Amino acid sequence: MMEYNGTEFKPREVPPPADYQVRVIDATSKISQKGNDMIELVVEIEDGKFKGERMWDYIVAGEWMVKKVGQILSAMGEDPSVKLNLTPDTFKGKRGLVSTKVDEDRAVIKYWKVAKKETEEAPF
Numbered sequence: 001m002m003e004y005n006g007t008e009f010k011p012r013e014v015p016p017p018a019d020y021q022v023r024v025i026d027a028t029s030k031i032s033q034k035g036n037d038m039i040e041l042v043v044e045i046e047d048g049k050f051k052g053e054r055m056w057d058y059i060v061a062g063e064w065m066v067k068k069v070g071q072i073l074s075a076m077g078e079d080p081s082v083k084l085n086l087t088p089d090t091f092k093g094k095r096g097l098v099s100t101k102v103d104e105d106r107a108v109i110k111y112w113k114v115a116k117k118e119t120e121e122a123p124f
Contacts, residue, residue: 015050015100015107022046022055023095027088037061041091043098043109050107055100057109059086072096075112 022043032038041057059068070080075096084090097113 013050014102014105015045015053017099017101017107017110019097019099019113020045020048020050021095022098024091024093025054027091029088032058032060039086039088039091046095053107055098055107055109057098071114072112074114 023046024041025044026042028040028042030038030040038061039059041059043055043057045051045053045055057072059065059072069086072091073080075098076091076094077096078094098109099111099113100107101110102108
Protein backbone atom coordinates (compact mmCIF):
# COMPACT_ATOMS: atom_id res chain seq x y z
CA MET A 1 0.00 0.00 0.00
CA MET A 2 1.16 3.56 -0.75
CA GLU A 3 0.25 6.58 1.31
CA TYR A 4 -0.65 9.90 -0.25
CA ASN A 5 -0.75 13.25 1.53
CA GLY A 6 -2.65 15.67 -0.71
CA THR A 7 -1.80 18.64 1.48
CA GLU A 8 1.66 18.63 -0.13
CA PHE A 9 0.31 18.78 -3.69
CA LYS A 10 1.24 21.87 -5.72
CA PRO A 11 -0.25 22.27 -9.20
CA ARG A 12 2.36 22.40 -11.94
CA GLU A 13 2.76 25.82 -13.55
CA VAL A 14 3.09 25.65 -17.33
CA PRO A 15 5.86 27.84 -18.77
CA PRO A 16 4.16 30.66 -20.70
CA PRO A 17 4.90 31.32 -24.39
CA ALA A 18 8.37 32.84 -24.56
CA ASP A 19 11.92 32.24 -25.77
CA TYR A 20 13.91 29.82 -23.61
CA GLN A 21 17.53 28.71 -23.59
CA VAL A 22 17.45 24.90 -23.66
CA ARG A 23 19.81 21.94 -23.71
CA VAL A 24 19.10 18.61 -25.39
CA ILE A 25 19.28 16.16 -22.48
CA ASP A 26 18.23 13.10 -24.49
CA ALA A 27 17.73 12.09 -28.10
CA THR A 28 16.40 8.75 -29.28
CA SER A 29 15.88 7.09 -32.66
CA LYS A 30 12.27 6.00 -33.11
CA ILE A 31 9.72 5.21 -35.80
CA SER A 32 6.86 7.70 -36.31
CA GLN A 33 3.20 6.64 -36.34
CA LYS A 34 3.35 6.71 -40.15
CA GLY A 35 6.41 4.44 -40.20
CA ASN A 36 9.08 7.07 -40.91
CA ASP A 37 12.47 7.28 -39.20
CA MET A 38 12.37 9.86 -36.44
CA ILE A 39 14.60 11.34 -33.74
CA GLU A 40 12.87 12.39 -30.53
CA LEU A 41 14.59 15.28 -28.73
CA VAL A 42 14.04 15.91 -25.02
CA VAL A 43 15.10 19.43 -24.07
CA GLU A 44 15.32 21.12 -20.70
CA ILE A 45 15.00 24.82 -19.92
CA GLU A 46 18.37 25.93 -18.54
CA ASP A 47 17.58 28.97 -16.43
CA GLY A 48 14.97 31.21 -14.86
CA LYS A 49 11.78 30.32 -13.05
CA PHE A 50 11.15 27.30 -15.27
CA LYS A 51 14.63 25.82 -15.08
CA GLY A 52 14.42 22.04 -15.41
CA GLU A 53 11.09 21.99 -17.25
CA ARG A 54 11.19 19.59 -20.18
CA MET A 55 9.77 19.77 -23.68
CA TRP A 56 9.87 17.36 -26.60
CA ASP A 57 10.54 17.91 -30.29
CA TYR A 58 10.59 15.47 -33.17
CA ILE A 59 12.63 15.31 -36.34
CA VAL A 60 10.77 13.08 -38.81
CA ALA A 61 12.28 11.91 -42.09
CA GLY A 62 10.30 13.47 -44.91
CA GLU A 63 9.54 16.61 -46.85
CA TRP A 64 10.05 19.11 -43.99
CA MET A 65 13.13 17.49 -42.43
CA VAL A 66 15.76 19.63 -44.20
CA LYS A 67 14.11 22.87 -43.10
CA LYS A 68 13.62 21.69 -39.51
CA VAL A 69 17.13 20.26 -39.12
CA GLY A 70 18.62 23.43 -40.65
CA GLN A 71 16.67 25.54 -38.16
CA ILE A 72 17.77 23.40 -35.21
CA LEU A 73 21.43 23.30 -36.26
CA SER A 74 21.46 27.07 -36.82
CA ALA A 75 19.93 27.67 -33.38
CA MET A 76 22.65 25.47 -31.89
CA GLY A 77 25.38 27.50 -33.58
CA GLU A 78 26.17 24.71 -36.05
CA ASP A 79 26.61 25.01 -39.82
CA PRO A 80 23.31 23.91 -41.42
CA SER A 81 24.83 23.63 -44.91
CA VAL A 82 26.84 20.45 -44.28
CA LYS A 83 25.95 16.85 -45.12
CA LEU A 84 25.35 14.73 -42.01
CA ASN A 85 24.25 11.25 -41.12
CA LEU A 86 21.80 12.28 -38.43
CA THR A 87 21.88 10.24 -35.24
CA PRO A 88 20.70 11.07 -31.73
CA ASP A 89 24.32 11.94 -30.87
CA THR A 90 24.16 14.78 -33.43
CA PHE A 91 21.96 16.65 -30.92
CA LYS A 92 22.69 15.30 -27.42
CA GLY A 93 24.15 17.90 -25.08
CA LYS A 94 23.76 20.78 -27.54
CA ARG A 95 22.19 24.07 -26.53
CA GLY A 96 19.89 26.39 -28.41
CA LEU A 97 17.15 28.97 -28.17
CA VAL A 98 13.53 27.93 -28.68
CA SER A 99 10.32 29.86 -29.00
CA THR A 100 7.37 28.14 -27.33
CA LYS A 101 3.60 28.10 -27.24
CA VAL A 102 1.15 26.47 -24.85
CA ASP A 103 -0.78 23.50 -26.21
CA GLU A 104 -3.51 22.35 -23.82
CA ASP A 105 -1.64 21.98 -20.50
CA ARG A 106 1.98 21.94 -21.63
CA ALA A 107 4.62 24.11 -23.23
CA VAL A 108 5.68 22.98 -26.70
CA ILE A 109 8.42 24.11 -29.04
CA LYS A 110 7.03 26.32 -31.77
CA TYR A 111 10.40 26.73 -33.50
CA TRP A 112 14.14 26.87 -32.87
CA LYS A 113 15.34 30.46 -32.96
CA VAL A 114 18.63 31.73 -34.33
CA ALA A 115 20.03 34.62 -32.30
CA LYS A 116 20.44 37.80 -34.32
CA LYS A 117 24.03 38.97 -34.14
CA GLU A 118 23.19 42.65 -33.65
CA THR A 119 20.45 42.32 -31.02
CA GLU A 120 20.78 39.02 -29.18
CA GLU A 121 23.47 36.97 -27.54
CA ALA A 122 24.49 33.72 -29.15
CA PRO A 123 22.31 30.83 -27.91
CA PHE A 124 25.18 28.99 -26.22
